[in-house]
Ligand SMILES: Cc1cc2nc3c(=O)[nH]c(=O)nc-3n(C[C@H](O)[C@H](O)[C@H](O)COP(=O)(O)OP(=O)(O)OC[C@H]3O[C@@H](n4cnc5c(N)ncnc54)[C@H](O)[C@@H]3O)c2cc1C
């Protein structure tokens with residue numbers, strides 16, 4: 001055998017060894033083949049093959065309460081088809097189609113289908129998803145009004161083993177990939193869910209990054225993920241947890257410097273954050289969003305460094321400072337024709353969006369999130385142009401519009 005032949009044999013043997021190693025790794029961890037969980041978030045976006053269109057069946061494999069008061073329950077989901085899940089961007093949500101009992105409308109089969117969005121509350125894992133749902137009670141002082149339809153359905157009727165219809169992860173409220181800029185997560189109540197996903201991703205993939213979490217709750221009784229977060233803070237020196245109690249129970253405030261009384265505000269952030277640039281992520285109830293987001297802007301934080309998501313209706317969103325919405329649309333009187341209903345009305349700028357406008361005039365239109373996220377209110381645009389204050393999460397097909405976040409830019413004919 002010549003030296004060249006020997007070298008060729010050695011090279012081939014080495015190559016075979018490497019190939020066998022790769023094949024073994026893929027066999028042991030099938031998810032790794034399509035889901036590089038240690039990739040940067042930007043890689044995750046480009047490699048998110050396997051995201052599906054339409055509804056896919058997921059089985060609830062585990063339920064688990066996350067707070068002492070048992071008002072926030074996690075549901076662990078696995079795809080019924082068993083195909084590994086594409087990675088999502090930490091901060092994104094799932095959309096659910098739910099058949100819930102309908103005591104009011106009296107549908108023929110006693111049920112109606114509704115659409116709701118729920119944020120993924122853990123970091124990407126090809127084996128399954130986790131969402132965490134807060135039970136929405138009747139509004140304070142209005143026991144005559146029914147409690148939340150979807151959240152009550154999840155808490156009272158969705159059991160381990162049940163199958164749910166789910167749309168692929170989506171949403172623009174996602175963690176950035178620049179580990180050199182500290183991340184500040186500000187959550188009010190159940191607004192903690194997207195933060196759990198972003199936080200766990202940061203701790204795993206960017207362990208050196210400074211990460212601060214401010215969680216505003218009434219008391220430790222409704223503090224979701226309390227133990228998990230305390231353990232993470234103890235284990236990760238770069239992670240700082242601050243809990244802010246508005247109505248602390250006895251024993252909640254232990255004179256520790258990571259526990260505070262009141263609400264999350266600029267003064268607290270100034271006291272506890274080092275000077276310099278931060279990426280702010282805010283998700284909470286309307287009063288928190290409406291005070292904190294403008295306060296951050298007024299304090300000189302760049303618009304591109306403030307990311308926020310509202311769980312409620314679009315009107316709960318603070319006005320985007322970057323909004324490029326033409327003002328004429330808000331003031332001009334424009335004809336809006338709903339062709340299928342045979343109704344013509346005039347847009348006078350009173351309503352926040354076309355969905356509110358339609359409902360105020362007595363037209364029933366299907367809706368889900370009312371934040372441009374789920375696509376339920378998507379309507380064919382026969383003629384005219386619709387404008388959006390902020391780019392909706394949902395991709396809008398050509399010739400269609402989203403009523404819940406859209407306003408007319410000209411006279412409209414809608415197929416509704
Ligand atoms: C992107 C996104 C992510 C989200 N992520 C999460 C999450 O991770 N976890 C979570 O818990 N939620 C999340 N939400 C909110 C969630 O989608 C639902 O809005 C929430 O669960 C309430 O829905 P529901 O069907 O239970 O309540 P609904 O039936 O929609 O009712 C909402 C509230 O209105 C009250 N109500 C009922 N009738 C009336 C009436 N006539 N007048 C006034 N009030 C009335 C109800 O009592 C209830 O309090 C998210 C929302 C979005 C848009």
Ligand code: FES
Pocket residue numbers: 366367368369370371372373374375376377378394402403404405
């Ligand atoms: S109601 Fe969800 S996109 Fe309009």
